[in-house]
Amino acid sequence: MSFQGALPVMKTNALFKRSYNQALDMLAGAGEGAPLPSEPAMAATLGISRTTVRAVLSALAMRQIITIDGRAKSQLRLPKRSDYLADADLEPLADMVERKFMAWLVGPDCSPGHVINGLDLARQFGVSTSAIRDCLNKFSHFGLLERQSNGRWRTLGLTVDFVAELFDMRELIEFRAVDRFVALPKDDPLWAELSLLEEEHQAFLADFDRRNREFSDLDHRFHKLVDSAVPNRFLGNIQGVMSVIFHYHYQWNKKDEVDRNHRALAEHLAYIDGLKSGDPARARESCRVHLHTARSTMLSSINVG
């Protein structure tokens, strides 16, 4: 299945490439002729192992960007644009497969109940079947897929039922978290974090037109903070599903995006007020309103999409 001269690459070296580009950034920051930090120091800075640092360093030396002589490493020249490695495959493989799979899942080639052909997907995405298998395994935990008795995979799709069940769970969890949150002592660090997030919301609102697109991240962080009042690892799982669904679904449903985000932003602020009031009933109500809106927004988005 090799189109061009694709030699057999066994494992993506995305980490190396990312680190290489990061190293170039560091060199751009320093001056020409400047000495480089030691290998362990660089490893710590980049958060990678020394093995990878050494690979990056020899690549830099090969390109005549730095020179290495024992432990004396120095910069020969400033990095140019062309020195950077193309960001084509900088993404970890699993992320790439996940992205393509979600696109396929909500796209026209897949209808709910569709039986998945792993081999075919592998060819389509340009990866091996192992990668597909891992991805399918992951999504089956998210409830988007099902295994039949004969070992085959069937899509369940982003159906109305799925969303309803997901939100039921979400409400169950978040209502409880709200009760716990309002009862937190006033010196709990979560209150400070909440205030910080409130300010972020205000700033977002002030600059809404430009930052509109980044809302889903803010949304995720806000709900995560509320839910953290009841620490529970199983809850994190559900949050992960929510996050993935929201991320991908709204990426392909830009319709009414501005209105949707604007409304959610306002509701978040009311929700924060509710929490800060210390009144459980009021907090619960503001939470209920927001989750209700989120649910119907998602449902209508699925129905038209």
Next chain:
Amino acid sequence: MSFQGALPVMKTNALFKRSYNQALDMLAGAGEGAPLPSEPAMAATLGISRTTVRAVLSALAMRQIITIDGRAKSQLRLPKRSDYLADADLEPLADMVERKFMAWLVGPDCSPGHVINGLDLARQFGVSTSAIRDCLNKFSHFGLLERQSNGRWRTLGLTVDFVAELFDMRELIEFRAVDRFVALPKDDPLWAELSLLEEEHQAFLADFDRRNREFSDLDHRFHKLVDSAVPNRFLGNIQGVMSVIFHYHYQWNKKDEVDRNHRALAEHLAYIDGLKSGDPARARESCRVHLHTARSTMLSSINVG
């Protein structure tokens, strides 16, 4: 397809072996010289594909147990004990790995926080690294493992925290299910199922000494029934964790097993009464009592274990 001198076995043919033994059972039921059902019929009976049926049939013919001539298949002799394939590897590979892994996890070779060496486990269990990888992936969804940034696996273990969080979640879900359950119309099929299960509990109690061991299955089915009042696929996930944890943990903690099961059985019956009373407060209370006992039993079992 040779099951004796097989040198490099690439994939376990557990399905074939299980089916082969099942076919022997069928032959033992029929008489000598009796005609065999058609291939599709056997496939349907055994719940496998015709390909596997054909493999079984030719193995039986090879062993001179049956004779095949076109579509005329007939039994030559009754199967002997020695005809059966050894039950060493009749278990699906994934199940075997899961079992061994859980045993390892709660055993002395593994303490919470331990970094897992996949290759080593593969050698220990006599399987390939792929099988281990699949297993680790599965258990990470159960919250028993964690992936570190460097891609390594670390055990979190069956700690007090884990159990506390698991039961928090369970209570959250089951309380809600109870509320919904008592509100079901009296002609809902769930009521009939509940009565059936109540009878099973009574029968269990009458024959407790002998059936004691099978209690965990009954327990699982009971809670599953209650929770089915609120159908939700994410909930099924949590139930799966509970089931696995209970199954393995109590398999190695036989201490006080009789008392533990006896008490749970009594509480289940009270719980069923509570549900049948139709009074939400009473139902909730009997549920609370039982879940509370279950939690403390599990916790104390971990502490002494």
Next chain:
DNA sequence: AATTTGTTTTTTATATAAAAAGAGCAGCCA
């Protein structure tokens, strides 16, 4: 003595190959 580098050993991630099991089709027999 504490770090740094050079080298070797482990471990993980991925593609590939091959067995096992499933699905479908054409001809055939009752």
Next chain:
DNA sequence: TGGCTGCTCTTTTTATATAAAAAACAAATT
């Protein structure tokens, strides 16, 4: 006509091989 068999093609499951990355170890330098 309807179901059965023989055959072929797909799809899934698993083991293995190998590159990437991490970790460990040893020698060298400050």
